[in-house]
Amino acid sequence: MIGAVDIGGTKIAVGIVDDTGNVLARKQAPTDPNRYSEGIDLVARMLRETAQQANTQLTGIGIGSTGPVDPMKGEFGDVDFLPGWRGKSPVRDLAQIFNLRVALENDGDAAALAEAGWGAGRNRSRLIYITVGTGIGGGIILDGQLYRGVDGAHPEVGHQVIDPNGPLCSCGFRGCWESLAAGPAMVTWMETHAPENYAHKEGISAKKICELAQQADATALLAVEHEAFYLGLGLANLINLFTPDAIVLSGSVMKSANLFLDRIKSVIRQGCRFVPAEKTELTLASLGDDTNLIGAARVWHYRFGKAS
C-alpha cells in the first residue's frame, strides 16, 4: 500500500493506492504556497488519516508535484506557484517522519508512469502522455523508461513554439502550444471572435464552449475547430519527433475529445508524411480524475518496486 501525494499549485491530494493502482482512500486540502513546514505536516496528517480510513499500513510514499523538481535529490526546484517550497526536500522529510522510502517526480511524469503501468498506455513501449487543461503538460516514456533530460530535467512539451507571432507565454516565448491550445486559449478565442451579440459570451469557460459545441452551437464549433487545429499541430510535432506507439490524451479539455479528434487526425495526416503517423495510436487516458494520485503511487513502484 503506497501513500500517494499529488502536490499542485492550489491543492494537495493524498491517497492510499494498492499495488494494482486502485485508490482506497483519498483526502485533499488547499496548498499554502508560502509555508512549507505546515504543508509537510498537513501531508503527514492526511497520510495517517487516509491509511487509517483504508485500514492499512503504508509501505512507501510516492509524490508527484507540479513544476520543476529534482527527482534524484528529491527536492523542489524553482516552482513558480510555490515560492516557499523552493529547495525543500519532501522526500527527506517524509522519509524521516514515516521511516519509509519516498520517491518524487514531476506530476506529468508521474501521470505518464501511471497510464503506462496501469492505464491506457499499458504494453506500449514508446508512449507520450499529454494533459490539456489550464495548461499543457506531459511525460515521455521510451522503451518502458521515463525519459529524463540533463540533470534529470523534465521536458516541457507545452512550451514548444507553434506560432512565433502568437500570444506571449510565461516562459518568455510567443505562441507556445500551451498558450494556443490549453483551455484558457479557447476562452480567449471566444472573447475576441464571438459576435458582439453572442448570448454565451459573459463568463464563458472551456467546458461551456465544449458543451455548446456538443449542442451544435455554430460559434462554439468554430472555437472547437480552432482548438483542434492547434492541438493537432502540437501532437503532429511530437509524432514527427518521436514516432511513438501511442499518445495518451488526458486533462479537462480532453473530456470532450470527441469534438477534436477528427480534426486532430486530419492535421497529423497533412503534416506527418515522412513517418508512419497512422501507426501512432491516439488514445484517451483511462485512469480518470485520479490519474495524478495514482501516478504519485506509481512513482514509488517505478523507483523501488519490481514494476518498471
Ligand SMILES: [Zn+2]
Ligand atoms: Zn511557453
